[in-house]
Amino acid sequence: MSTRFSRAGRWLFGSHPQSLQETATTVLKYGCLAYVVRTYGVGATFCVGPSMLPTFNSFGDIVLFEHVSAYTNRIQAGDVVIARSPQNPGNLVCKRVLGLEGDFVKVAASTYLGPARTVQVPAGHVWLQGDNALNSTDSRSYGPVPYALIEGRAFLKVWPATQASWVKRQLS
Amino acid sequence: MSAAASRVWISKLKAAAWAVPVTICFNDVIAGPFLIAGSSMQPTLNPKSEDPSASDDVVLVQKWTVRLQRYCRGDVVVLRSPTEPDIYIVKRIIGLEGDWLSVPGQLEIEKIPKGCCWVEGDNARESHDSLNNDRFGSGRVSHVLWPLSRIGRVSSSVPPGRLLAKNETAFQHSEY
Numbered sequence: 001m002s003t004r005f006s007r008a009g010r011w012l013f014g015s016h017p018q019s020l021q022e023t024a025t026t027v028l029k030y031g032c033l034a035y036v037v038r039t040y041g042v043g044a045t046f047c048v049g050p051s052m053l054p055t056f057n058s059f060g061d062i063v064l065f066e067h068v069s070a071y072t073n074r075i076q077a078g079d080v081v082i083a084r085s086p087q088n089p090g091n092l093v094c095k096r097v098l099g100l101e102g103d104f105v106k107v108a109a110s111t112y113l114g115p116a117r118t119v120q121v122p123a124g125h126v127w128l129q130g131d132n133a134l135n136s137t138d139s140r141s142y143g144p145v146p147y148a149l150i151e152g153r154a155f156l157k158v159w160p161a162t163q164a165s166w167v168k169r170q171l172s
Numbered sequence: 173m174s175a176a177a178s179r180v181w182i183s184k185l186k187a188a189a190w191a192v193p194v195t196i197c198f199n200d201v202i203a204g205p206f207l208i209a210g211s212s213m214q215p216t217l218n219p220k221s222e223d224p225s226a227s228d229d230v231v232l233v234q235k236w237t238v239r240l241q242r243y244c245r246g247d248v249v250v251l252r253s254p255t256e257p258d259i260y261i262v263k264r265i266i267g268l269e270g271d272w273l274s275v276p277g278q279l280e281i282e283k284i285p286k287g288c289c290w291v292e293g294d295n296a297r298e299s300h301d302s303l304n305n306d307r308f309g310s311g312r313v314s315h316v317l318w319p320l321s322r323i324g325r326v327s328s329s330v331p332p333g334r335l336l337a338k339n340e341t342a343f344q345h346s347e348y
Contacts, residue, residue, distance in 0.1 A: 029190050032197035039200065073258070087287040090241060124255035142287075148252035 042066050044158070045082065047094050051130030051138065055080065055167065056094070062159035063094075063167065065152035075126070075147070077103065078169040080154040083128065086142050092151065095128035095138050098171065101147070103127070105139075113140050126150065199235075205317060206233045206250060206260075212293030213262055216248065216326065217316070230318035231326065233311035243268060243289065245335065246328040248313040251291070262313060263291035266330055270339025281336060 037043075047056045047063050056063065065082055069075050077100055085091040099105040099121045109116040121127050125144035130136025139145060154167045198204070208217045208229040217229045233250050243249070245265055253259045267273045267290040272283050284290050313326050 029194060032193040035197045035201070036193040040196075085287075089287070122255070124253065124257055146252075146254035147257040148254060 040067055040071075043152070045092075045094075049094075051132050051136035052080070052094055052096075053132040053135075055096075055131045056157065057160075057163075060160065061157060061163075063154045064156040064158060065154050067152040069153040070150045073147075075150055075153060076100070076169060078171045080167050081128070081150050082152050082154065083145060084149040084151065086145050086149060093128070093138075094154065095130050095136070097126050098129045098139075099127035099144075101125055107140055108133070110140075119144070124148070201239065202236055203232055203234045203311075203314070205230050206262075206311070206313070208262055212295050213248065213264070214295040216264075216294045217262065217313075227319065229316055229322070231313045232315040232317050234314045235311045237312045243312075244328060245271075245338075246330040248326050248328070249291065250311045250313060261291075263293050264330075266290045266292050266334055268339060271335060272337040274334055274336055284339075 042064060044062055044064050047061045048059055050058045069079070070081070075081060075097060077097055080094065080096050082092050082094050085093045101121050101123045103121050105119050105121060105127045107113070107117050107119060119127070121144045125146050127139045128145050129138045129140065156164075156166055158164050208231060211218055211220070214220070217231065237243075238249070243265060245268060248262065248264045250260050250262050253261050267284050269284050269286050269288055271290070272281055273290055275282055282290075315325055316322050
């Protein structure tokens with residue numbers, strides 16, 4: 001055990017002496033705890049992109065998500081959720097749920113998404129749509145999304161502080 | 173109990189409590205055991221051919237390969253069912269996005285859309301297992317752990333004749 005490491009440990013953790021091994025163990029333990037809280041409890045994320053205007057800005061918003069609703073099947077129509085992108089599993093998308101399984105969703109006509117139509121959401125799926133309908137790639141492009149891809153529900157916008165507010169469940 | 177004894181007790185409890193998040197994290201990120209139910213992956217998993225009342229197989233499911241997006245054709249994977257989100261299903265990957273596959277029993281060829289892969293159970297009689305799924309695999313089945321008579325690797329192989337054209341760029345450039 002080198003004295004250099006002991007000095008670093010004391011500098012990091014105050015006067016309580018820590019060997020490198022103890023420091024590594026502590027980092028590992030708290031890392032696992034942070035992972036569990038972030039994955040199964042509450043986490044904060046940057047939201048980027050114009051698809052959820054005006055609810056979220058294009059850049060710079062920090063939003064709190066909770067994951068409990070996702071794995072206890074308590075997501076409801078009108079919730080803002082984060083989900084794995086069905087087109088690119090390395091990405092997360094943030095959209096509003098407009099319909100649960102069995103619901104009928106009306107899709108407005110648009111020049112590149114086709115004529116107006118009514119879609120029934122199949123079993124085990126949800127319909128995701130961004131609040132900014134003019135600039136959002138969502139279920140209107142890639143179809144209903146399996147519920148299993150939903151990771152969490154946004155409940156509180158914390159930054160910018162002047163716009164901090166609860167994220168409301170609403171169907172426009 | 174004296175004060176010193178209860179301090180020892182509390183410190184042991186704290187050490188045991190730390191095991192919970194560490195085990196959860198290890199199971200989610202590295203690997204963990206999984207109980208196989210059903211017969212859709214026979215004879216690879218849950219064969220039960222000689223003894224119908226034998227216990228279900230326990231397998232080792234690797235999570236890190238899936239987190240690094242390393243899906244290979246022929247892998248047996250665990251994924252959440254797209255139609256019933258509470259249920260996990262275990263199937264073999266036959267094709268990845270962009271591949272052209274022959275559909276068994278029909279004179280059809282299908283191209284797998286972007287973001288999807290084609291999974292099937294090994295048990296040919298269970299026809300409803302042939303699904304076209306989005307890629308939200310939660311793990312890759314690597315070894316059988318139980319029963320002890322069948323401990324060993326789970327082989328990764330695509331049944332011959334199904335894959336008509338491979339998409340060589342599927343997962344090649346993981347900029348994710």
